[in-house]
Amino acid sequence: MPLSLTRRSVLAAGVGLPFLRITGAQATPAPAYRVGAFTVTPLRDGLFPLQPSMIPFADSAAGRALLERAGLPPEGPSPEPVNAFLIRRGGRHWLLDAGCGTVFGPGFDRVTAALAAEGVGPDQIDTVWLTHLHADHVGGLLTSEGRARYDRAELVVQEREAAFWSDEGARARAPAAMAVFFDTAQAVLAAYAGRVRRVSGGADLAPGVAFLPLPGHTPGHAGVLIEDGSERLLIWGDIFHSRLLQMPHPDWNVIWDADPAEAIATRRRILDRAAGEGLDVAGMHLAGRGRILRDGAGYIWEVRDRAGSDGAYR
Ligand SMILES: [Zn+2]
Structure with missing residues (x-):
């Protein structure tokens, strides 16, 4: 499963560097989404300036036109959120992903402050569900000293995901710029050793909550489907x-996709399902909650709830 990155594309995109130039909203209590008896609160870790070169097909006249039409500079960037989510029901607290932590420098690491604004301390989190092990999703599981930040928490991750980032062969084959992703994933797995639960497929995470495998971006990339009534x-x-660039063009890959063809097929499949079923959707790099509508060869976003979208392109 070759990584789509080449050293040149990574350097061209300035991977890492853009994360240092961040402006973002301060952590404030976010309005929550209700899903039956669940309360789902988006936690803003920070904003990252997405450059069109990170989505190479968008580094084009078509990409510039989309940015310009949205009122953004045609050369980018587009301010995109990095989110985690607090999910509550009946006195239980679950965390879905954990943000960047300090991995990408200042401007991030606001998830614990956002939790505190909700009156939730790190020791009240007993389970963290992980969509995948990229650093902008798991860096926040570590303190700046590299220790586990959530003392009581068990991590739940797809077996394929944990195996991939633990694979020294995969690491050796990956471009040098991916080292930070392997380092962070391995540091997280080590810091939480003995309390990492590896599951497969559409495993149940809690009553009414299940993993939904969405492979391609990474081998064990997954979503979480929350259902009540x-x-x-x-x-x-x-x-x-x-979403500005990729929703009308689901075939426009991001340079971090581990398997671009699988990522595209997965994106098309889940967009088609979400549109067909009228599913409410939220995401780690998606502002607010909305629905997906078909629009020719692409899709459009119908925002239902702007909670947690401040500062980001929406
Ligand atoms: Zn991400």
Whole structure:
């Protein structure tokens, strides 16, 4: 499963560097989404300036036109959120992903402050569900000293995901710029050794909550489907890094996709399902909660709830 990155594309995109130039909203209590008896609160870790070069097909006249029409500079960037989610029901607290932590420098690491604004301390989190092990999703599980930040928490991750990032062969084959992703994933697995639960496929995470495998971005990339009565919410990880650029063009890959062809097939499949079922959707790099509508060869976003979208392109 070759990584789509080449050293040149990574350097051209300035991977890493853009994360240092961040402006973002301060952590404030976020309005929550209700899903039956679940309360789902988006936690803003920070904003990252998405450059069109991170989605190479968007580094084009078509990409510039989309940015310009949205009132953004035609050369980018588009401010995109990095989210985690707090999910509550009946006195239980679950965390879905954990943000960047300090991995990408200042401007991030606001998830614990956002939790505190909700009156939730790290020791109240007993389980963290992980969409995948990229650093912008798991860096926040570590303190700046590299220790486990959530003392009581068990991590739940797809077996394929944990295996991939633990594979020294995969690491050796990956471009040098991917080292930070392997380092962070391995540091997290080590810091939480003995309390990492590896599951497969559509495993149940809690009553009414199940993993939904969405492979391609990474081998074990997954979303979480929350369901209570007639209400449902799908929270995906990295189906989009820019809904502005990728929703009309589902075939526009991001440079971090481990298997671009599989990522495209997965994106098309889940968009088609979400549109067909009228699913409510939220995501780690998606502002607010909305629905997906078909629009020619692409899709459009119908925002239902702007909670947690401040500062980001929406
Ligand atoms: Zn991500």
